Amino acid sequence: MSIATSGLHHVTAIAGNPQRNADFYLKTLGLRMVKTTVNFDDPGTYHLYYGDESGRPGSLMTFFPFDGAPSGRQGTGQATTTAFSVPEHSIGWWKQHLESVGVDAGRVHNRDGEDALTFRDPDGLGLSLVAHPQGDPRAPWDNGVVPAEHGIRGLHSVTLSVTQEEATAGMLDGLGLRLVSEEGNRFRFAAGDGGPGAFADVLVTPGAPQGMVAAGTVHHVAWRAPDQQTQANWRQELVGSGVNVTSILDRQYFRSIYFREPGGTLLEIASDDPGFTADEPLLELGRALKLPPWLEPSREQIEAALPSLNLPSENNPETMSA
Template identity: 45%
Template sequence: MTDSLETPGLHHVTAIASDPTANHAFYTETLGLRLVKRSVNQDDVGVYHLFYADDAGSPGTSMTFFPYVGARSGRVGAGQASAVSFTIPEDSVDYWTDRLGEQGLDVETIDRFGDTVVAFEDPDGLPLELVARADAPAGDPPAGPVPETHAIRGFFAIELSLSDADATVELLEAMGYTETERDEASHRRRFETHGDIGFVVDVVTDPATPAGSPGAGTVHHVAYRVTDEEQDAWRELVQEHGLRPSQVIDRKWFRSVYARTRGGVLFEFATAEPGYDVDEPRATLGESLVLPEWLEGRREEIEAGLPDLYSATPAAE
């Protein structure tokens, strides 16, 4: 059964932030994504869980955050997902370099495996990239500050920084990824699966890279798309690779299995269904605080403990 498994790519990526207001402004106003779900960290309900995506909140487009007010900065390094890449249309590089530069961001343009990559950081220092592709899908861009012709189309890749990549590469290959490119100078190997968004994993193995530490500006976990019917098989596959998967956890908008890889990165295997519109209409996604049924009885307490998303919050010392 596990021999036939193949993920089409990323479902979502979740990172840690420090200021929910600055985080919301950057991802909706600067990058032009839509806030499609405003909820809480189900394991720490005093913290928001904010989901930014395309107009419908499609799997493969959703960047999510746990913004801990005043959180100290982490260090991006080995043992982490070290950069998040999004797809943009091939002719949108100048638009984005100008837009990001006007926002005061330090922008670097890189040529990588024949693609033009626009590299920068979010307000917490999380490394982000926009990868210009001729095959960028039309997608479902939200209405907003970024014209549809230049809008982010969803994920392109996740970069994993590892001190020893062998076990993680074996797992990726079992997940349906195949190595397609290699650059010895940058210690980078590219793996691809069969999808149109979020189908790339870049593995960077540089012995000079220091170990990462968690905190604001670092990725918490990386989620891959799977089907409901195959969840048990994905748990079995993870176990076959010597890892200890969680039970299937109902997150309301998807069902998930988690396992920490031998390289140190937390992987999640998340279903496409039922989706972000299961509990609020698509037209009003993200406009109010949404809680899963098992937390509704604590709504008053939870709301009282959350900061105003649209008011400034204190910065870390």
């Protein structure tokens, strides 16, 4: 294809209790709540966006939290690990920090020259903190909870678990990712110039069970398109190559198209524009429930159906509004 992504836009997962989810990603991982809204396809459920100061593409982890949702099963046909990028000197600090709040971080391991720390969030979602030896120039969210020198810089990579790699590799190649390393049953692909935020690892596990999407699993992985016109052109190319692609959907802060790669993982191409300041100022991101114009007439009913959620009343997430 003539169009190629520059890297990851966001990863969206399913969670259980929304307050527990917010507490972990704001207070334990030190991310910013950049948008509090609802699942546009199911407005009785929150859609919570975490990221850096402005929610730049490539920094975003988002959740649909269903209070009381059953646990899913991680397996083939889905993204099984979401990795965040941290400074090279910070892995030891993060191990100590996670263990101090009761998170089992395991041991530090090295792969592709990168130190990594793997753990799970309160719903069992597979996460990793990875230190790239060439560093990561992106700025962290400086919130006073995690020291800025150790703060998460954004997404590092996703791991797609499949039963065989050929067809998935072909799809990634069509998105502009190239194979850059291979270690046993793990194949690393890179978008653009490579580096943190531009990696996808394909893990081949033929005997593993099929994944089941519910709490503690990834719903979809989104790749970047620089603008909406490029996205529309990309959709035409995908349709022309026989891929079953959705229409372009308005997600208020970006536009989206969805399709599955042959291994089963749901993928999205999301536009970089218009961004999260489309409906609230930068300094106030994430503090109030925002609804798109077509749901605003139902605000009263939507708010009544949503579970209570204490949000930061200022930039320090230790200060939560009642």
